[in-house]
Amino acid sequence: MSTVNLTREQLEERLLALHHASLELVRDVSLESLLEKIARLACEQVNAQYAAVGVVGPNGELEAFIPVGMSEEEIRRMAHPPRGLGLIGTLMRSEKPIRLRDVTSDPRSVGFPPHHPFMTSFLGVPIRQGNRQLGQIYLTNKRDAPEFTEEDEQLIEMLAAYAAVAITNARIYRQLVERDRILTRRNENLALLNELASTLATSSDIDQILDKALTQVLDYLQLEVGEVYLRQENGRTLQRMLHRGSVVEALWQREEFALGESIIGQVAKRDQPFVFKPAPPDGQGLHPQVILQHFQQVACLPIRGRQGVLGVLCVASRHARPLDDLEMQFLATISSWMGLAIENVRLNLQGRRLAVLEERERIGMDLHDGVIQSIYAVGLTLEHARLLIHQDPQAALQRIEQAIRDIDSTIRDIRAYILDLRPRQLQNETLMQGIRRLVKEFHANTLLNVDLQGPEDELAGLPEIQAVALFHICQEALANIAKHARARHVEVTLWKTTDRVLLEVRDDGRGFDPQQVCQSIGHGLSNMQTRARQAGGEVEIISEPGAGTTILAWVPLTNDE
Structure with missing residues (x-):
């Protein structure tokens, strides 16, 4: 195997140039552009025709593969990207570089897919951080020699060390950005939940609760349509109580579903959310306009109370991006809060009705024990006076006067009840x-x-x-x-x-x-x-x-x- 050896001074110059070039890598926090930079820098350093950088995922699979040296048309014509087989798979499991004069003659090679460029010389170097492999640098077809040299291998190993630091930094930055995005979104969710909580906690109108919650949810998540179905008094029927969204006049063809019937009834019966993509021909009971308007996603969530499911919240979107986990958690929280608010309103109404019944019973008892018995006593007195009117007119007159006094007393009692029951306020006093x-x-x-x-x-x-x-x-x-x-x-x-x-x-x-x-x-x-x-x-x-x-x-x- 013949190689062209560099002098010490030449190798030091190449290493110094590589060092200065590699410093730019650690400043790049975008993983995609970083991988392409690593591949291009590797090509320049060893004068290779083709280069690629592969990145290993958490489970050890080939997560990303960024090639350079090929046109977009050549990449598009290939049947599939590398799958981690053959030499690529071997390098993914290796701790040392692999350098070959002819890649096609190596028994570990599995060949190239159709429309893949022809390649001969090969240099592969793992990108490692401690005992963990982050990826690999692949180089093929050295331009000025039949194969890659030991000096080339040393340069790419040095580049791989810089690449390991840069890839780790980029991943940490990506994680920080994602965490910041999640925290920002959660703070926004909490702010909206707090605003909704104030409305739901103070409102005594179920229609207002549903309208406020659904309107804000649609605006915040940028959804086009929403509907609310609530269980009726019989507990076996769910009826549409609210529709929001001008894109379609309704999400579902029917306004009422039995418990367990269709998707609405199943969500209420099983107490489980259901997310699906509308599909013809029947659209699973959806309104035909939902199919015609190309809605991409419909989500149905149970509205839960303390004593079970009170109804179903439905939202729909034409966006290609599906609802993520945070958005589904947010919708589930809103539906639960709606359920609690509705239940509180209903319990409050029941409490007020019970208080009215109790007050009616108390007033009835007071009237019976006081006013009615007093009137009954007046009746007995007058009856006695009627019997005495011929036998003893003076005694009869006394009985009539007594009855008049008793009636006056009863009238005062009735006025006292009216005084207690009549509502009063300060009238600009x-x-x-x-x-x-x-x-x-x-x-x-x-x-x-x-x-x-x-x-x-x-x-x-x-x-x-x-x-x-x-x-x-x-x-x-x-x-x-x-x-x-x-x-x-x-x-x-x-x-x-x-x-x-x-x-x-x-x-x-x-x-x-x-x-x-x-x-x-x-x-x-x-x-x-x-x-x-x-x-x-x-x-x-x-x-x-x-x-x-x-x-x-x-x-x-x-x-x-």
């Missing part, structure tokens, strides 16, 4: 003016004496939240006195300290045990506590049987507490 109005109405309905004391102008600047809270607490306290206290005198006092406003409502009625009342009905008392706490204050209830009742409430002067 100060707190003191509003409470004076309550006291005036209370006196007209109950004929009880009320002593009202409080400042006029000092509370004019009290924030509306605090003023309305004290107004309703006073209303609730007066209503309870009218219904239950049997009082003769009531005192209402309003005053201000440096940091709060206080309200005291005191009566000399029959009193009660606060613990027992709270455990039985207690709606009025709990309402007072709730209103005070929502305004940043508190309520204290002092009462005992036979000793009257005192309601003491306070709220802060500002909204800061």
Whole structure:
């Protein structure tokens, strides 16, 4: 085997030139352009006609193969890129270079595919980092000699060392860029989720929840069409509740599916997402326009609540790029949040309906035990008067007068119920003016004496939240006195300290045990506590049987507490 040996000075010059040229490699952070630079630099250094760089993937397979020296037409005509067989496969498993005078005569060669350029001399050098092989440099057809020399081999080994560092840097940079992209996308997802959470948590309208969530999802992920199907009260039917997107009038031909029927029903029944590409002729039940508009992807995700699947969210896109894992995770999160928000609204409605039923039952019991029995007693009195009218007219007259007094008392009881049930607000009044109005109405309905004391102008600047809270607490306290206290005198006092406003409502009625009342009905008392706490204050209830009742409430002067 004849070679042309270089002098020491010539070899040092080539190594120095290679060193300067290789420094440019580590500055390139794009893996694709870096591999091409390595191949071209290898060609220049040893004067080869063809060169290529192969990169090994995580599983040891040939992940990328970048050739130089061939035209794009020649590359296109070849049946397939190298697969890692023959000499290429041998070099992928080797720790040392392979240098041949004629590649076709080596028994490890498996030949060339059709339209592959003819090659003779060969030099292959592994690109290694420690004990791990990153890739290989391949060189063929040395131009000025029948084969590659030992000096050529040394130069390419040095280039391979630089290439190992450059490839590692490029991969690290690619990983950092990908991590940055993922973190940026996740931050964007979290920002949108936070915005949606505010809407979904505060909205009491299911239509608003669906519209807000679906509109923002379509805009954020740049999807053309979206639909929401919800399970109906029978639990066996899913009905289309919302469609968004002007590209098609509907995603599915039907507006209603049974549980387990078609893709919509299967997603709801199995509680599993389903992603597919629309395909003719039937399009899997999709609307014909979806096929005509060349939609590339449809994703259906279950809308989950705490007690199961509430419906199905469908989105569709004409983009060639499919939804990635992050986007599918985002859609799954949105669908779950929609489910929880819908469930909360439904539970809230059920709670309000139950509260109305409980309040109706309480009012019915109060009316039965008080008003109806009083009217029944009036009827008995009048019946007795009718029997006495001829025998003892004076006694009959006394019975009629007693009936009139009982009817007046019953009318006052009915007015007290109306006073309690009728909604009231501050009507462009100060707190003191509003409470004076309550006291005036209370006196007209109950004929009880009320002593009202409080400042006029000092509370004019009290924030509306605090003023309305004290107004309703006073209303609730007066209503309870009218219904239950049997009082003769009531005192209402309003005053201000440096940091709060206080309200005291005191009566000399029959009193009660606060613990027992709270455990039985207690709606009025709990309402007072709730209103005070929502305004940043508190309520204290002092009462005992036979000793009257005192309601003491306070709220802060500002909204800061």
